[in-house]
Amino acid sequence: MATRNIDTTNVVAGVLLLAIGAFFGLQTMGLEIGTSLRMGPGYFPMMLTILLLILGVAVLISAFKTKAGEPIGPIAWRGMLLILPAPVFFGLTVKGLGFVPALFFTALIAAGASIKMKPLTALILAVIVTIASTLIFSYGLGLPFRRFGPWLPQF
Known part of the structure; x- marks a missing residue:
């Protein structure tokens, strides 16, 4: 059975993105979202929420797909x-x-x-x-x- 390493950096980043997405989602509660042509005050925060949640899930999933840790290269x-x-x-x-x-x-x-x-x-x-x-x-x-x-x- 192959052992997989969990990339803790990606876990932390994914959870952080999910938390920030949830925060923006809570901010949109009670705001009118509107449509793409007539955006309400909650439209941008809701789109940002959706984007951050999708990105958070993707990063979190990638944390469990890594096989071995790679050394960090030189700092740019x-x-x-x-x-x-x-x-x-x-x-x-x-x-x-x-x-x-x-x-x-x-x-x-x-x-x-x-x-x-x-x-x-x-x-x-x-x-x-x-x-x-x-x-x-x-x-x-x-x-x-x-x-x-x-x-x-x-x-």
Whole structure:
């Protein structure tokens, strides 16, 4: 009989995802969910609940399918030092710089996390992400945010 190891990390992660999903599910109690076309205030939390519960079950199941533990590889410090602060930078600068420059610099910071990313490629990627996001969120969806903020000179 083959022995299977249980990946305790995946068990903990799965239970944590299920708990967070249940928390969001409890938050939607009493809120109108609505439909996909007319979303109510409980629609997003309910979708997040469903997604987290499905993900939690999948991670929990995967914990019992592993055969042997694999050693943890080297920690990707460069990725953590650049990916984690990128959304923080965006959140702190979007009101002052505006959506376009804050997103551009956020994309540049995040692109620097990959050792394979060349500077010219990172610049092109940041420009494409900024243009696409501005077209989608500002012009397409009409979200009310300033494209260029008060910290920049007004032309």
